[in-house]
Amino acid sequence: MCWCIFAGNSGSTAMTDIYLYILLSSTGILFIYWILGWTKIGLYRKAAQTTAQPVSIIVCAHNELHNLKLLIPKLLQQDHPDFEIIIVNDRSDDGTYDFMLETKSDRIKNVTVDQVHDHINTKKYAITLGIRAAKHDVLLFTDADCMPYSDQWIQEMTNGFTDQTDFCIGVSQYTKTKGFLNRYIRYETLLTAINYSSWALAGNPYMAVGRNLAYRKSSFLEHKGFNKFQHITGGDDDLLINQFANKKNTQVVLGADALTHSIPKTGWNTYFKQKLRHFSVSKYYSTKDKALLGLQSLSNLLYWLSLIILALQTNQYEIPLAVLGFRWIILMNLNFFTSKKIGDRMNSWLVPVLDLFYVLFVTITGTIAIFTKKVKWK
Template sequence: MEYSVVLVVSVSLGILIIYWTVLLIKILSYRTKPKKNHPVSVIVCAHNELTNLKKLIPLLLEQEHSNFEVIIVDDRSDDGTYDYLLEAQSEQLKFVRVDRVHDHINAKKFALTLGIKAAVNDIVLLTDADCVPASVQWISEMTGNFVKKTEYVLGLSPYSKSSGLLGHFIQFETQWTAMNYVGFALAGNPYMGVGRNLAYRKSSFLEHKGFSTIQHIVGGDDDLLINERANKNNTRVVIGSDSLTYSIPKATWSEYIRQKIRHWSVSKYYRIKDKFLLGLQNFANLVFWLALTILAVQTNNYLIPAGMLIFRMVFVTILVNLTSKKFGYRMNIWLVPLMDILYAGYASIFGIIALLTKKVRWKK
């Protein structure tokens, strides 16, 4: 019995090492290409985000890019956003107002669609109202690698550092997600992006009739759009400290879990290939921890489970450290082993809840 459990632990760990090694090689071998200057429309959807907009808009207008406009979509705000935008609007800063919810399409997707249609330029760059660009080069970095065949550019959006277990866990989980979707994309299989830092062509969006195939789904305006339309030929990835946007992490576990359930609930609509690849990785991860626990209880030789655990912890710590530095920020690597253990239980429990959840919402 003990040998069988050792085999299960070894096989599951082997599968994970293969995944992580491929991701690590792809990410570390990424090289920045020469950048071109393109006209860009930056689009931000906002619902009662006045405080955040007052911080974000000046940072956007200070971007060192020769030709861009900023479009704020005011989605039914009642906090003074409309009056602020009315006074702040200029030739470079425009806004669109949404005054009601439509039954046939999710509110966030409707707001985004209006913003994209209002864009003067073909390249649109998306971020959220509670985000801030990491540098004045953000627009140039995110859009400089568009060539004729490029339709989608995936960026990274880590969360600002915060103290406490939740803050560290959010950073770890976000890094883990980024490591997967960036690595997969660089391997020729883009399956998702994050709307906090994502660029694509307006012409492609309209040609594919916008969000028509996913308009009824809450969420998915970023990952489902990429999952449905992106491929190795039309998609690029941007990595580096100047290309990042930072977002404010949730303050409580309940807020964070609701957010992640909303995000994860759309994964059931991914392509079969992507569900298999991601599912196999998550399944191997769960099996590893379960089998390792059983082995630790059964065995009289604790060197075997201890050795496997230490090997995994060292490998994961190196993986997170190297990839986060490549992405342009630093993680607290001393907490990685603890975060790795917490993530296994968290992902298993709330991942299943998300897949079974039918009703989620963006904002009221």
């Protein structure tokens, strides 16, 4: 029927038929990804309350004095009977060392990194020292510029642990502020969270974010930590999951009480560098995960290219507009319902604009990341 509309009204050419086929095929492929996210997150039910497990919270900080002054009180207020807070001061020169000495609490343990080692990435080295200092098997990670939404954060994130569980994947959003950049950051972060949480719920964990991630010290040591990718900048979270997490040993934790939020970038240049660092790690994913992510990205790109070409080549807009409307209706509903389930509801009215910008930004940044040999943490 689709071909008939074009043939009858505009003398459809063979190339037009090909573009239409690409448009409909890419829409079908993307629909599968969207439905996976919608159903898996929609059907998610959080684990029943379990006996509180002792937990070691690990935070690595490089010149994060201001943020530590905000974060540490929030962590100390957590409603959990048995936890310690390990602050790894990674070569800070902003007064962090003196502040930590003055911060009095039996729950806090200070670890200091004084030098850089050539054989291992600086952040991975800092994390490794924090893990070695931890006295508990369950480790819960966040960043210095993050905040838990609730005083139940520790309890919620550790509820997922059973005897078979080595990894608990949480979600972290960015604080809502004014401006298009912030709206885009929150939108992109939500789409990423939909991807990694729904895939993990489907039995294929491929990444996580270190702003809200828990795993066992025993599992980390058993797999020899970051040994396989210790020289790579980034990947202390997603490469660890990509290499060692599987359907049987991984749980996902969703909900407002399990959520953390971070301070977003305020400039396009700094945000671009952050995403470049994130995307540069994905080239080390497993072949299967690179293929699945590549298919998703390629389908997005081909969708827009074929849609634009069809709109320019023919006076018949029924099919392109119908497919575009279908896409935006799905994405607006996906955005609304999944963000609600995750615990940080987002408005959907800007999705059409954010969607187009997302495809452009991810395509450009991802392509540059493939050819970038080295990026820095701090």
